[in-house]
Amino acid sequence: MKELTKYIAESLVDHPDLVKVEEVEGERTSVIELSVAKEDIGKIIGKQGKTASAIRTILNAASMKLKKRTILEIID
Amino acid sequence: MQSIETEAKTVEEAIVKACAQLNTTKDNLRVEILESSTGGILSFFSGKKVRIKASLANSSVQTGQDAINSLKETLETIVKKICPEASVDISTEHGETVLNIIGDGSGIFIGKNGQTLQAFQYILGKIKMNKFRNAPHIVVDSESYRSRHIDSLTSLAKRLSSKAKKKKGAVATEPLSPSDRRIIHMTLKKDKELTTWSKGHGNIKKVIIAPKNS
Numbered sequence: 358m359k360e361l362t363k364y365i366a367e368s369l370v371d372h373p374d375l376v377k378v379e380e381v382e383g384e385r386t387s388v389i390e391l392s393v394a395k396e397d398i399g400k401i402i403g404k405q406g407k408t409a410s411a412i413r414t415i416l417n418a419a420s421m422k423l424k425k426r427t428i429l430e431i432i433d
Numbered sequence: 434m435q436s437i438e439t440e441a442k443t444v445e446e447a448i449v450k451a452c453a454q455l456n457t458t459k460d461n462l463r464v465e466i467l468e469s470s471t472g473g474i475l476s477f478f479s480g481k482k483v484r485i486k487a488s489l490a491n492s493s494v495q496t497g498q499d500a501i502n503s504l505k506e507t508l509e510t511i512v513k514k515i516c517p518e519a520s521v522d523i524s525t526e527h528g529e530t531v532l533n534i535i536g537d538g539s540g541i542f543i544g545k546n547g548q549t550l551q552a553f554q555y556i557l558g559k560i561k562m563n564k565f566r567n568a569p570h571i572v573v574d575s576e577s578y579r580s581r582h583i584d585s586l587t588s589l590a591k592r593l594s595s596k597a598k599k600k601k602g603a604v605a606t607e608p609l610s611p612s613d614r615r616i617i618h619m620t621l622k623k624d625k626e627l628t629t630w631s632k633g634h635g636n637i638k639k640v641i642i643a644p645k646n647s
Binding site (some may be wrong): 364 | 454507510511514516542548549551552553555559563564
């Protein structure tokens with residue numbers, strides 16, 4: 358899950374080396390904290406949060422397979 | 434023009450790094466040396482680094498086909514992280530390049546109302562804009578969801594059009610996304626007795642189908 362987020366984020370930004378992902382795993386819910394370079398935050402969130410919600414949708418599909426829930430937080 | 438800066442002990446190493454990051458080969462790079470060690474064997478030991486700025490020399494060098502292949506690789510890497518046995522293949526339908534995700538058959542890549550598929554389509558479009566600008570428009574599909582979806586919309590359009598004619602009044606669809614509305618409009622465009630328009634605010638609108646003289 359962590360790698361998935363990292364890979365998607367790295368493909369979207371201008372500074373892939375500054376993408377950092379942390380995963381806080383709970384029993385049923387895990388929280389993924391994503392941080393990117395300051396200039397890239399807009400790219401990750403997208404117009405009206407469209408990119409962010411698309412990433413969340415993909416993460417939801419991935420977590421459904423693991424029968425878990427995932428929350429994506431974008432940290433600035 | 435996308436350009437990056439890399440650092441390594443030698444210029445060659447820096448170029449290799451840049452190639453890896455830009456997903457290309459050495460021949461396609463335009464390299465500019467920003468900071469070089471003064472040469473000599475000492476600089477090798479002093480840990481001084483070479484910094485280069487690299488950008489894609491000529492974007493047309495990377496053909497559309499290469500870009501499609503790289504996009505396919507990208508999508509495949511993503512889906513494999515979700516479901517290791519999944520894969521992606523490329524096909525051309527009606528002049529459009531379709532990337533088909535082959536999953537485990539459970540529709541995991543489609544999602545409710547095709548939501549997940551749409552998310553993949555959107556993210557891939559963004560990646561295309563970021564890295565492979567000269568790739569043609571691509572469509573993401575899984576388990577032929579798109580064609581099934583188009584079929585169901587065309588039959589919905591036909592059903593509603595006969596209803597409108599029978600009723601001699603306007604009928605409305607459920608709120609639909611722009612691409613779905615387009616399919617309804619296009620299906621009924623040839624029908625001389627009917628006229629269609631969209632009603633509502635924002636992205637999701639209803640399509641109204643009505644006889645022309647009303």
